[in-house]
Amino acid sequence: MTLDEIYVEIKNAENIVVLSHETPDGDAIGSSLGMCLALRNMNKNAIVLMKDFPENYNFLPGREFIKTKSEIQKYDMAIVLDCPTLKRVNSEYIEYFENSKVKVEIDHHGKNDMFADYNIVNHVSPAASQILVSSFEYLGIEITKDIGTCLLTGIITDTGGFRNSNVTIESFEFASWCLNKGINLPNVYKQSMLTMSKTKFEAQKLTMNRLEFFADGKIAFTYMTKEDDLKLGIKPGDHDGIVEIGRMIEGVEVSIFLYEKEKGYKASLRSNEYINVAEVCLTFGGGGHIKAAGATMNMTFEEAKKAIISEVTKYIK
Numbered sequence: 001m002t003l004d005e006i007y008v009e010i011k012n013a014e015n016i017v018v019l020s021h022e023t024p025d026g027d028a029i030g031s032s033l034g035m036c037l038a039l040r041n042m043n044k045n046a047i048v049l050m051k052d053f054p055e056n057y058n059f060l061p062g063r064e065f066i067k068t069k070s071e072i073q074k075y076d077m078a079i080v081l082d083c084p085t086l087k088r089v090n091s092e093y094i095e096y097f098e099n100s101k102v103k104v105e106i107d108h109h110g111k112n113d114m115f116a117d118y119n120i121v122n123h124v125s126p127a128a129s130q131i132l133v134s135s136f137e138y139l140g141i142e143i144t145k146d147i148g149t150c151l152l153t154g155i156i157t158d159t160g161g162f163r164n165s166n167v168t169i170e171s172f173e174f175a176s177w178c179l180n181k182g183i184n185l186p187n188v189y190k191q192s193m194l195t196m197s198k199t200k201f202e203a204q205k206l207t208m209n210r211l212e213f214f215a216d217g218k219i220a221f222t223y224m225t226k227e228d229d230l231k232l233g234i235k236p237g238d239h240d241g242i243v244e245i246g247r248m249i250e251g252v253e254v255s256i257f258l259y260e261k262e263k264g265y266k267a268s269l270r271s272n273e274y275i276n277v278a279e280v281c282l283t284f285g286g287g288g289h290i291k292a293a294g295a296t297m298n299m300t301f302e303e304a305k306k307a308i309i310s311e312v313t314k315y316i317k
């Protein structure tokens with residue numbers, strides 16, 4: 001069993017780096033911190049290397065182990081979480097993965113590059129954090145209150161607060177276990193789902209005002225430019241959740257949010273019933289899950305808008 005093999009490798013390692021995807025979300029952060037705390041409880045010198053940490057996750061235990069720079073050049077082990085391809089790891093951190101003696105990935109995305117020495121991939125798990133719950137249980141690694149808080153955050157955010165169709169019985173079982181353990185679930189929920197910065201609120205107002213419909217109201221589209229980001233003082237995490245607004249509108253099958261990056265535009269897509277947006281995003285070199293996916297489009301705004309809308313339109317019934 002690969003999990004057992006990984007456990008042996010962990011026991012043999014001293015310095016371990018935990019990595020995830022760029023523009024980290026609740027699952028990237030929750031799984032990384034949960035893993036890091038578990039490793040530290042095993043007396044490993046573990047850190048998370050991560051940039052663009054959204055401040056609404058500052059409440060999480062282990063926050064102090066998140067670093068933007070590494071003091072070590074060569075790690076005994078690198079563990080990449082919630083990330084199906086090395087292309088999504090922040091380019092500055094890829095060398096720490098490449099240089100590490102043992103490479104591990106733990107992920108729940110449908111299309112996965114299996115890029116590590118050990119790949120634990122479960123497509124039906126709603127969150128990388130939930131894979132860690134069952135892995136820790138299997139290996140007998142204690143899920144402390146702090147670790148549970150981090151993993152619960154990943155499960156809550158990747159299931160849209162237990163509302164998305166990816167949610168499983170195990171998600172609720174773990175939530176119930178957390179309550180039994182005395183973990184403050186309502187606070188985790190509030191901090192990760194129900195609290196927004198003023199700048200995030202402004203971003204939501206702007207994108208709601210700009211929202212347009214296509215394909216007879218079955219596609220909702222909105223966007224933000226770098227200029228908007230500058231004007232509003234957008235911070236990491238402020239773009240999260242904007243794409244969810246379009247999905248809530250009656251009759252909408254796919255919600256699209258485009259936002260400008262240093263180079264090109266990032267497309268974020270959500271579907272409601274029948275369209276596999278991961279397949280749509282694959283056309284543009286991206287990916288994700290059936291009902292939540294994304295891609296980076298190296299195009300002008302007009303080109304990206306036209307291309308993504310016409311691609312989605314092909315799938316509309």
Ligand code: 5GP
Pocket residue numbers: 021025084085088243267268269285286287288289292293294295296
């Ligand atoms: P979001 O829209 O929240 O940024 O991402 C939704 C889902 O799509 C996440 O599971 C995320 O990992 C995936 N995703 C977003 N952008 C990309 C991308 O550029 N490439 C790939 N392969 N997946 C992406």
Ligand code: MN
Pocket residue numbers: 027028082108126127128158
């Ligand atoms: Mn995830």
